[in-house]
Amino acid sequence: MATIIFTATQQRLTVRGPCPESELSHLVGALEAFGRTCPRLVLDVTHVGVMSRPVAESILRACHRLEADGARVIVRARPDSAVDRMFRAVRDDLTDRCVASATG
Numbered sequence: 001m002a003t004i005i006f007t008a009t010q011q012r013l014t015v016r017g018p019c020p021e022s023e024l025s026h027l028v029g030a031l032e033a034f035g036r037t038c039p040r041l042v043l044d045v046t047h048v049g050v051m052s053r054p055v056a057e058s059i060l061r062a063c064h065r066l067e068a069d070g071a072r073v074i075v076r077a078r079p080d081s082a083v084d085r086m087f088r089a090v091r092d093d094l095t096d097r098c099v100a101s102a103t104g
Helices: 021-035 053-068 081-103
Strands: 005-009 012-016 040-047 072-076
Touching: 005 081, 012 021, 021 040, 021 053, 040 053, 053 072, 053 081
Parallel strands: 012 040, 040 072
Antiparallel strands: 005 012
């Protein structure tokens, strides 16, 4: 079970522990709710050991929606951790899909 903590003074949403798909709605809901109240939100997942591809993709899609509405979201993961690698892979795939759909 993930623990989700919002620290208003730092505009930081911290996630600790496992992030199973069954809790995804809670995580995305918190991200969207607090992301709309902060001009710049830090999503800190440095205390998450592993993350599935669907979870990482849903988080990044929520971040893109917030950024489209004018918010800035910074995702922080431990460098070269499994979570960092998953976010990079998903980000690359989402970018490739956007380029492919734009070119036809």
